[in-house]
Amino acid sequence: MASFQNINIETQIPEEILIAQIMQLHESISKLESLRPCKQVNSLFTRLVKLCTLPSSIDIEALPQEVKEMRDSLINLSGHAEGLLEFEFSTFISLTPEPFKNVTLFPYYGNYVKLAHMENKILKENGMVNAKKVAFVGSGPMPLTSIIMATHHMESTHFDNFDIDEKANEVARKIVASDAALEKRMKFVTQDIMEVRERLGQYDCIFLAALVGMNREAKVKILGHIRKYMKEGGILLVRSAKGSRAFLYPILEEPDMVNFEVLTIFHPTNDVINSVVLLRKPKA
Known part of the structure; x- marks a missing residue:
């Protein structure tokens, strides 16, 4: 299977490659014991975000039912992981001497x-x-x-x-x-x-x-x-x-x-x- 790192960012990623790779990532993410930030979790979600921001003309409404169900699951998993990442960083930042000055430490600031x-x-x-x-x-x-x-x-x-x-x-x-x-x-x-x-x-x-x-x-x-x-x-x-x-x-x-x-x-x-x-x- 083509690795998405090799796809030229300017050209659109073919729909079937995009879906296959997202489904693969969904499978790996679903198997994780926890979605708390760690090397493996961060790596999987970084790859997912990179994939999802590649140029594509995919029509979400036209997807097959199983892909739509996978998408619903992925949104929930991503939302949960995002919440845990925010919690971890905000708790850490709130314990620093000047928390407000340290919000820039958040990875997606x-x-x-x-x-x-x-x-x-x-x-x-x-x-x-x-x-x-x-x-x-x-x-x-x-x-x-x-x-x-x-x-x-x-x-x-x-x-x-x-x-x-x-x-x-x-x-x-x-x-x-x-x-x-x-x-x-x-x-x-x-x-x-x-x-x-x-x-x-x-x-x-x-x-x-x-x-x-x-x-x-x-x-x-x-x-x-x-x-x-x-x-x-x-x-x-x-x-x-x-x-x-x-x-x-x-x-x-x-x-x-x-x-x-x-x-x-x-x-x-x-x-x-x-x-x-x-x-x-x-x-x-």
Whole structure:
């Protein structure tokens, strides 16, 4: 079988090779006893990410059923591994003398910088400037988007980070608490977003993390709930994926965005994995 390292990055990888190699990696990942960060886990997921960011014109909807099932499993495994990696690093960073200064130690910090820059540019191009209050749903133990946005792009905005895991919020709080100015405008809320109602009406802009709603049905439900309670004219930024990147994250399609005004859909072609879908709740 051709090794993907030998495939020219500029030419598209043939679909059958891509699927065969992803299935092979899925098999290896499924057999791991633990998904905690270690040499083997890191190596497998690094290979997977490289494969999924190669140019490809794969149509996820047209895949055979067994490949679709493998993809669902892979998204869950990747999400779980990502959570463990974030936890390990955030716990380690929270124990350093100046945690906030050490967030750059996170292995994918550079990717978050690129993603935040891209999202901020898209928000500005669509009229979202000087937001007073922003919510980030699914912030996790390593709330890098909020931290980078708050310190580089939205320097006076107040951020509320929502996560269902109190342990995740606990370590995230410790990191942010080491910067007095940031701590004043960044809060962490432990709550399932489906139970947050009137409060959603306070935000100018709401970010929905890629792994909130691990499949399409769950995501559509969450979108409907947020839409119901968010303010009219408010912006919702949803992370999605396209093509082979959809083996790592759930996809959001146009029919899923009912009763929203679709402002823009952006698919990156660099090493940033997530697509950005920008929606607005229309004024009545």
